[in-house]
Amino acid sequence: IRVRPLSGSEKKKTEKNIIQFPGDGAIWLDLGISTKSFTFNVMFEPEACQSDVFDNCGMTRLIDMALNGYACTAFAFGQTGSGKTHTITGPPELVQPDLHGLIPRSFQYLFHLMKKKPTNGYRIRASYLEIYNEQVQDLLNPSQKKQLAVRWSKDSGFYVENLFSIECESMEDLMAVLEEGLKNRAVGSNSFNEHSSRSHSMLTLNIDSEVADPEDENLYITKHGKLTFVDLAGAEKTKTSGSENNFPTQEHITESNNINRSLLVLGNCISALGDSKKRNGHIPYRDSKLTKLLADSLGGQGVTLMIACVAPSGVNAVETMNTLRYAKRARRIKTKPVIKMDPREKLIMSLKREVKILRSENHYLRQQVILKQIQLQNNENMHLSNAYYI
């Protein structure tokens, strides 16, 4: 959980801070008539800086796992203006490195790790999309006005057809991808946030690494890791949000309705996955493009880091309660992470393992045969010597 500081305008309106941190991951919410208490894995108080969040939220472990072939996702959720973009990207201009969010810091850490790990090489391909009004747009190919289709295949699950992906060899390449995407992303302003994200964005790095099989140095295997950063559009009440002049336009109402609908589906999926009785039943991934694309991260074979962002002021109490309730449910979700490998290489590896097991079994049986022969020989010799004495 990350709690942002009171904003300038909240301070001006002398909004009350309703959040307290008693320690050990606990958070208390002062609702006037009662106090609600929640406990989470990690709690970032308003004073926490961007590097505190990166170092302690589990992101470094996630990057390490992505390099080892797992599909990993980091995403922020919470109401509009609660600090999701600040946490995932940092201020959109990206000019102040100390304010950089998880994405630029992860790029740096990724290259640092790649230099340290012994491999035959890495290949990184980046893609960046947004879901705006239930339509998928390619942020790296904005001239392509046609919306992209979300398809399903047995091998890859849900994926976006014809999504542009760029091969990146350096930190500069990755930063250029981020800058390009941010430039093309749909933003607007509402009464809570001057630079509000009006779309859900997904930046994905496909990381292929060729590593030697620990059991056979001559055999190289390719692992297909994935690292996805998701910055969700913020839930908001259509009636109260509005644009700068506080008067919601039709465009704004459509945007808000689409954002709220897809977040509702995400909430339904999280609720079902977090409930042991419903987990194995129908999960409504297909009800929105966002949940289709997050299906594997939420309930499949991926590893997911969720950061719930909340505002500390009393005026946001209801939304903060909602976010914390979702986060509580999300904590109960269990995925079954597996390393993604080329199916052919996977088969070769499993056959090699089988050969190894059969060889050791063969070795054991040969030894047993030799032992039996020695025993027989000894018995025969005994008979002969006994016969001699008789």
Ligand SMILES: Nc1ncnc2c1ncn2[C@@H]1O[C@H](COP(=O)(O)OP(=O)(O)OP(=O)(O)O)[C@@H](O)[C@H]1O
């Ligand atoms: N931890 C923080 N420290 C300092 N400023 C913050 C922090 N979190 C958010 N802010 C500031 O609060 C404002 C709103 O944050 P941000 O744009 O990240 O919200 P959001 O949740 O992404 O909103 P939306 O859903 O509308 O896009 C920004 O000006 C941002 O710089």
